[in-house]
Amino acid sequence: MALVNIGVVGLGAAGRAFVPAILKHPGFRLAAVAEPVEATRAEMLTRHDASGYASVAAMLEHPGLDAVYIATPTDLHPGHVLLALAEGKHVLVEKPMAAELSQARAMVAAASAAGVVLLVGHSHSYDLPIKKMREIITGGTLGSVRMVNTWCFTDWMHRPRRIEELDASQGGGVTYRQGSHQFDIIRLLCGGMAKSVRAKTFDWDKKRSGIGAHVAYLDFVDGAAATAVYNGYGRFSSMDLGFDVSEWGLMQPPQDRPQRQHCASPEAELLAKQLRAKTAIPEGAPYQPFFGVTLVSCEGGDIRQSPKGLFVYSEEGRVEIELPTKCSPRDLVLAEFHDAITGAAPALHDGRWGLANLEVCAAAISSSASGQDVLLKEQIAAPSGMARV
Ligand SMILES: NC(=O)c1ccc[n+]([C@@H]2O[C@H](COP(=O)([O-])OP(=O)(O)OC[C@H]3O[C@@H](n4cnc5c(N)ncnc54)[C@H](O)[C@@H]3O)[C@@H](O)[C@H]2O)c1
Numbered sequence: 001m002a003l004v005n006i007g008v009v010g011l012g013a014a015g016r017a018f019v020p021a022i023l024k025h026p027g028f029r030l031a032a033v034a035e036p037v038e039a040t041r042a043e044m045l046t047r048h049d050a051s052g053y054a055s056v057a058a059m060l061e062h063p064g065l066d067a068v069y070i071a072t073p074t075d076l077h078p079g080h081v082l083l084a085l086a087e088g089k090h091v092l093v094e095k096p097m098a099a100e101l102s103q104a105r106a107m108v109a110a111a112s113a114a115g116v117v118l119l120v121g122h123s124h125s126y127d128l129p130i131k132k133m134r135e136i137i138t139g140g141t142l143g144s145v146r147m148v149n150t151w152c153f154t155d156w157m158h159r160p161r162r163i164e165e166l167d168a169s170q171g172g173g174v175t176y177r178q179g180s181h182q183f184d185i186i187r188l189l190c191g192g193m194a195k196s197v198r199a200k201t202f203d204w205d206k207k208r209s210g211i212g213a214h215v216a217y218l219d220f221v222d223g224a225a226a227t228a229v230y231n232g233y234g235r236f237s238s239m240d241l242g243f244d245v246s247e248w249g250l251m252q253p254p255q256d257r258p259q260r261q262h263c264a265s266p267e268a269e270l271l272a273k274q275l276r277a278k279t280a281i282p283e284g285a286p287y288q289p290f291f292g293v294t295l296v297s298c299e300g301g302d303i304r305q306s307p308k309g310l311f312v313y314s315e316e317g318r319v320e321i322e323l324p325t326k327c328s329p330r331d332l333v334l335a336e337f338h339d340a341i342t343g344a345a346p347a348l349h350d351g352r353w354g355l356a357n358l359e360v361c362a363a364a365i366s367s368s369a370s371g372q373d374v375l376l377k378e379q380i381a382a383p384s385g386m387a388r389v
Pocket of ligand 1: 012036072
């Protein structure tokens with residue numbers, strides 16, 4: 001298997017979570033990390049044999065570096081991605097890929113000009129249950145998909161946050177940060193070609209202002225329709241509707257869920273965030289990840305997640321399909337990245353796909369402001385044949 005030397009940029013919650021997956025994948029070698037906070041960088045380097053840099057620019061000089069994973073704050077993605085693409089590196093960038101469509105378009109154009117891979121991930125459409133839902137839909141046994149409804153209720157707004165993470169103009173708030181998961185899931189399951197979006201976003205905790213909830217309705221060109229509901233204010237958890245299983249596949253009954261308390265100052269909040277980043281995303285889990293509840297309705301039946309995989313409801317009743325838990329969502333991202341780099345298989349979650357997801361996030365916010373439907377122009381179709389799960 002071709003060995004790809006990869007560097008990780010940004011060692012927060014997202015960046016750290018990819019390190020075990022990189023070490024596990026035989027086609028990647030963790031060559032370098034870039035992180036300006038010295039203590040964070042040093043702690044990572046005591047555990048792993050890689051070179052450390054204080055900036056992306058310095059890391060890009062690392063001899064033999066083939067690819068980079070950008071896990072810096074969203075508002076920094078465009079600058080960091082364009083720098084890496086200009087050096088001819090393959091790039092995996094965290095979602096949302098940017099805060100503005102023009103930045104995402106520039107990233108797509110730069111990757112194409114450089115002839116390298118630009119992938120956007122991780123997002124929860126990489127999760128095995130979602131991939132399996134897509135496989136059942138495209139297999140045709142349940143007929144055409146007509147509705148997808150996805151609900152997620154979390155405490156996202158009350159976790160420790162940097163100020164920019166609550167500012168939509170910097171890619172913050174739940175519509176950019178969490179809608180990017182939901183719209184990706186919906187677009188994959190409904191075939192990708194969304195036609196319009198109507199949405200309402202909410203900012204109802206003035207002590208912690210930012211978009212904290214939304215409800216969005218998506219219309220698709222082939223007649224399918226979907227809704228995405230997200231509430232990040234933390235009173236009700238959609239784990240109560242999902243067998244108590246968390247976003248990362250851990251069993252978390254109500255008494256085991258963390259109680260949030262706001263920090264006294266932005267500095268204290270940053271420290272709390274850095275501390276939380278060490279354990280926020282586990283390396284593996286005994287259950288499938290549950291990003292809220294997603295219910296797919298096809299002409300001949302319905303699909304939703306079960307504790308072990310999926311429940312498929314049809315004329316024959318309810319059948320459970322079990323799915324393996326040996327691969328984490330990040331293992332699946334790296335598999336797609338490696339396949340795209342080596343030419344083994346084209347990427348689904350490429351820059352164009354990420355741009356189309358970002359367009360839905362931006363459209364939801366502008367629809368809420370205008371009270372109108374927003375027509376979409378950047379949508380692309382999902383490939384009909386995907387690797388079998
Ligand atoms: N896919 C997921 O499940 C998931 C989960 C969390 C975050 N994210 C995404 O990952 C990105 C980062 O989020 P996070 O919560 O990990 O943020 P974070 O604040 O925890 O971490 C960001 C890290 O980047 C570092 N950094 C800041 N400026 C830098 C620079 N110029 N060069 C290199 N490093 C720099 C910071 O010091 C910090 O360690 C966001 O875009 C977010 O949407 C994705």
